Amino acid sequence: MAIPNQHRVFRLPEGNISSYKQLAVKLEPLEEIDKHEVLVRIKAVALNYRDIAICNGSYPLGFKTSLVPCSDACGEVVQVGSQVKDLQVGDRVISLFMQDLLYGDIKESDSSLGGAVDGVLQEYLIFAENNVVKIPQKSTMTDSEAASLVCAGTTAWNALYGLRPLKPGQTVLAEGTGGVSIIALQIAKAAGAITIVTSSSDEKLDFVKSNYGADYTINYQTFPDWEQKVMEYTDGLGVDYVIENGGIGTIQKSVDSLAYGGIVSLIGFLATLPPDQYPNVVMLANKKSAVLRGILVGSRQMEEELVRFFVTNDIHVGVDKEFEFTDEGVLNAYEYLSSQKHIGKVCITV
Ligand SMILES: NC(=O)c1ccc[n+]([C@@H]2O[C@H](COP(=O)([O-])OP(=O)(O)OC[C@H]3O[C@@H](n4cnc5c(N)ncnc54)[C@H](OP(=O)(O)O)[C@@H]3O)[C@@H](O)[C@H]2O)c1
Structure with missing residues (x-):
């Protein structure tokens, strides 16, 4: 050429x-x-x-x-x-x-x-x-x-496999229906996890349910206290992993949705709050023995693992x-x- x-x-x-x-x-x-x-x-x-x-x-x-x-x-x-x-x-x-x-x-x-x-x-x-x-x-x-797969994919993989590998039967909550969330949902479903997705739109939630098999969906505008729905869907146990895309504006609800000892991957900054309303993140993490883990995409090794996962399972x-x-x-x-x-x-x- x-x-x-x-x-x-x-x-x-x-x-x-x-x-x-x-x-x-x-x-x-x-x-x-x-x-x-x-x-x-x-x-x-x-x-x-x-x-x-x-x-x-x-x-x-x-x-x-x-x-x-x-x-x-x-x-x-x-x-x-x-x-x-x-x-x-x-x-x-x-x-x-x-x-x-x-x-x-x-x-x-x-x-x-x-x-x-x-x-x-x-x-x-x-x-x-x-x-x-x-x-x-x-x-x-x-x-x-x-x-x-490069940014959104590797980020989702890092959240679910970078610290403590996701196990079948565990529960993953993904915020919104953008790139990181949808890929996290696809990985979690293929890995045998239970999935919960939030969105601003019922139409989008219907789509992710029928196309990607989300197990539970919550409209965070219709249900501003969506963490209560999460608790309902998990029999009061909470989720093992949160794909935290909102940032400071959603962290309180993310931890309130979490199981004891669960992992919140700090990924996005889509939801803001005035500084005088910032939650006390230290006490939030303490009360649930939660892991709040900052993520900046991931390494080549993670990207290779992700490619293998998608190719082996023929996921699109x-x-x-x-x-x-x-x-x-x-x-x-x-x-x-x-x-x-x-x-x-x-x-x-x-
Ligand atoms: N740390 C990292 O390594 C890393 C890597 C990739 C992305 N990010 C960050 O992660 C976030 C998502 O990235 P992306 O590329 O997936 O974005 P994207 O494809 O643009 O998705 C954005 C979607 O998030 C949802 N959303 C918007 N505001 C929200 C809110 N207040 N609460 C919950 N959901 C909200 C909306 O979906 P609905 O209409 O369905 O609600 C929106 O369509 C961004 O902040 C991005 O910068 C960070």
């Missing part, structure tokens, strides 16, 4: 960023690969809430200037460096969120793709050999489905909609994700 010397790249401008509408596509030169690197032709990009938050100024972790956004890509290896051992031209690969985090806990330096370093919203990208994970040939996943990630890699398509994809009308993942095919 002929490698072009220029390709299309979506980049944010320098200086203040207040909207994804500032994203602009440009032709940029394609660099040469090094001996330990591979060149990947990007085929699909999965969007995350983080990509919206980076553009609207609400992302708490910072990002580089003139950023190429997005962390999650699936693509085809089109060139390999002379010292690359485990990859060949034609292999299908997905990106790794935390660059060079091969195993274990996150290190101090933030090396996140599409945040600390330029991301995947471009036609080609050079990766160090270790910064991609191969998708086995037998996989029936589409490129968008595979891309969706819940992708809601795909958009085109054009000015209009990319803006529409960002707008659709921002509208929170989606269930699962929103992707861009390149």
